[in-house]
Amino acid sequence: MFPKPQVALSPNTFEYESFPLVKPTGFREYDARWLFEKEINLMGVQALGMGLGTLVHEMGVRPDIVTGHDFRGYSSSIKYALISGMMAAGLRVKDVGLALSPMAYFGQFELDCPAVAMVTASHNDNGWTGVKMGANRPMTFGPEEMGRLKDIVMNAAFKLREGGAYEFVANFRDRYIADLTDRPKLKRKLKVVAACGNGTAGAFAPQVLEMIGCEVIPLDVNLDHTFPRYNPNPEDMKMLHAIADKVRETGADVGLGFDGDGDRCGVVDNNGDEIFADKIGVMLARDLSKLHANAQFVVDVKSTGLFATDPVLKAQGAKTDYWKTGHSYIKRRVNELSALAGFEKSGHFFFNKPVGRGYDDGVLTAIAVCEMLDRNPGRSMADLYNAVPKTWGSPTMAAKCADEVKYGVVDRVVERFAQISRNGENVGGHPIVDLITVNGVRVVTDDGTWGLVRASSNKPELVVVVESPVSEARMRDMFKVVDDVLRENAEVGAYNQTI
Template sequence: MRDKVLETGADVGLAFDGDGDRCGVVDNEGEEIFADKVGVMLARDLSATQPNAQFVVDVKSTGLFLTDPVLIENGAKTDYWKTGHSYIKRRAHELDALVGFEKSGHYFFNPPIGRGYDDGLVSAIAICDMLDRAPDQSMADLKRALPKTWGSPTMSPHCPDDKKYAVVDRIIARIQAMADNGDQLIGQPIRSVVTVNGVRVTVEDGTWGLIRASSNKPGLVVVVESPATEANKKAMFDALDAMLAEEPDVGEYDQKI
């Protein structure tokens, strides 16, 4: 798709998965845009016309949903919730959110945009509408307008199915105790601890890390991101990795940073 976008000079490339409930995006310069960043771009666009809009995103998604200055100015509110399209769909309905965004690319547009379920064509139309409302900007321009972040891929250390939830519970307790005691993480105060699906810990400058149990294999899920520096991203991973290294049931990663 990248090659075809560049060959034809297309404004955007849109790709759909086999059952049509997700839409992938390549910008006009042939670069893939990850689904959570597309979500921030759409949230910017939609909250400009619908002030104080409510969004739901899964815990693996970028922290820009909370820290992006445009979303803050527009009064947008974001609820981080459990990973899994059924969880995001239900939560978006419960909160009467405008959209639920999942990092895997499932987007749930509620009325008046959609009907509450994940539909790749509805997502594609919303992306085209966003471009239509920004005639002087390309898809690449809209992406570059987002604040820079340094993020990791989704990393998965092995952990047996019958052990992984207990491991995560111990990590949750440890990080929550640090927050309650006023302890620092990567040399900064802990700003928030979200425990709806594993533990997502955020420090003062917005750097965050997530540890949760994988829902479909014997392993954990580890994700980190920093809006400040690449060094802080690595520091957050090192801090979480050190905690996991003390757990005898946690094994090798499929990949690391």
């Protein structure tokens, strides 16, 4: 009988080597994240694998699963512990080896496996690990599945079965790259900076971009799991500034940055100006809605209000649905609405048929950006960006807040803004005209300025974003309002970055 997981154990002890360690807060809304060794040990990962196998059988899903791992010093060992648990629970595992998350998602289709378990901490700092899971391609788990998985694992309610199997799928990287590059080559010669932050994408993105016809300028593409220059995260200003410097130095047409597991892409224009991903989404929506009349899009509540107000999108009949932040939520909503694409401010982009298969792939996003430029000869990336109505927006800012209390803090913030609205009070000198509470709270004033507070789904943080179509001063006014409300809660700590 497998022992029940413990919520805390001291390393370098008999107990640590004898019991599974699984901190319950590691089960997030739509994936799982832990600090390896402090919050989960290898025996705990094995328990997670047994729990996942139990859940897959409980759901009535054919027990074939794709797995892979990202490039961190400990990811391979975590994957094999996970595999041992999945096999014990009767899953037939196909291991695609070192992979991007979208390569594992591609494996669900290419290898005909309903389920996926990708070992990755995505853009989280070294020390973190996690698993992105799903059992209904192309969707990944949401709160209901993650809640049930947590119950199974923490209560050791495993149902172990015969029939588990393992197969290593050799050279699967080549099949993934061949699928991405099975398309007409670009007519326009583009010079592209490909920045990978020494993460997993370095083994994939530069080659793909070369194969579609780009001249590639590599930046931090050698795999190095110490991430010596910066964390591979295209929302991190350090990475964006490094890309901008290289674009200016080389005269590149565009800079493209990929996160640690390759499911997100950040963009810098030919002038070296960073373009936040939601604005890239607007540009791609403009481009795609020319090709596909009356296109439906889905965007997250962190994204610019331009999806609803842009005159070009309106003229082309495009419709946009604002939905919960999180790759699992947006992916599922894109599927439900049969939307052409979904865009997140974080850089998760989901292209549905005929562009993609509905899952998020940063390399496919990079291809879409290059093809957009190819369809606009004579216009630079900066030209396309400048054609979008001007707004002043912040980067995604994250304030520290413990996992155990962050949702309660958000509830209080939502109620505080609801009270301000009920009382008819102004925020930053303007009345509130809308409170969007589908995911935290998005406070919108009469001039279109807005501010968002929500709980991070994968880290002990609160996420803050502000934007104004009026001025930088109005954006800063809104940030002060939001920050003042946050500071009414002693549990809220410092930001990782700010305006």
